[in-house]
Amino acid sequence: MDYVFNAWYVAGWSSEFGQQLCSREMLEQHLVMFRDSKGQVVALEDRCPHRQLPLSHGKRIGDQIQCGYHGLTFDCSGRCVRVPGADNIPKTAYVDDYLVQEAHGIVWVWMGDKTLADTKDVFSLPQMNDPNWCTHHGGALHLKANYLNVAENLVDPAHVSFVHPTTLGSEASEDIGINTETDGEVITVWRWIKNASPIGFFREVGGFSANVDRWHYYHLHLPCTAVIDFGSAVVARNLQEHERDQGVRVFAVHLLTPVRAGYTIDRWVHIRNIAIDDETLSDRMDELFKIAFAEDKAILEAIEEAENRPQKRRPIRIAIDRGPIVFRRRIQALIDAELNSH
């Protein structure tokens, strides 16, 4: 599987990283991680350069990791500081270290060329720092599906009518066209569904019962972060695109971590502009999203299996495929550019 390496990827929620060594797999690379005595999360290559035992099988000694096999010991930069039974430490005794950033309760790791890393590129939305919005960590969806298919699902508003009929979609949107735009590293796919009955999600979250105008904007930040901006407003408001904050507006943020071919973790966060102090609403939104995301998981895992069986014909492409096709073209261009720069 090919990946874009020069990007920040989520290793987990901040709460997952403590004093204990833990292992993570991201982009087919294995990392050992822990929080050091200064509170910084450390990420190192999870493989002793000697006999290849993952260092996560070893133990922490202060801010160092001692290999569980022969006691080689490494500091937070991956440098070996002790080789038991020898006076000298060969310069080949090291493991790679990774850059780590922590923001909004999320731990990010830079998986590529460290000279290209910029902490400004760690994903954030202005609403995450805005007291008028409530940001809530939802959960982590583990999918036995490749990350391209998972990301494609997040630039594809058209599936919502058919996959999520009780929560995020309805029949009213089945035949409504989709707009696509690319701006730098962000692909946006959107549509408005005017004067239609409210979807299940907003019957509960917004208390709508009469017809609404609703919107769906899917912003895919290459390579693997999706922001789904969706909301509703009563028809009489005649809400315009730039007035979405005046409706009931929700951002569902999907932070994808490609683990390996056929395995992806989607950590999701939601952000809303109503009842921001209501914890029970956060919990109810989690439940509704979990219904919808389980529906995506079932579909994506079945597709993964089907795609791995011999295909008789080339898959066809239909009118609503523009978002996914632009996404695949753009991510392939990023992958090719990295391969060519080596």
Add this chain to the structure above:
Amino acid sequence: MKLNVTNRSGTMQPLEFCSGDTLMQLLREANIDIAAECDGNCVCATCHVYIDPSWLQSLGDVGEEEESMLDEACKPEDNSRLSCQLVLSSAQDGMAVVIAPDWQ
């Protein structure tokens, strides 16, 4: 005004058109066998045609989206175009078009 269209079995037929017609739509209405899966949205490359090179210039430049899709077409050539992107005018009166092969 008319075009000369050669289908996949090699038969040539004249096809009347009006200014403003889209070639893909015209081929479809004439029951010429093209899949045109995406219905003119420039995402499938199954309305792929070869244009007589001497007429290529009259059609103007290939757009960015079309160019990307042509890379994925079946057997693309220098004179390949996607017929869904071609709006016809009097400048194409007499143009020769060959339907490109498909995967199936």
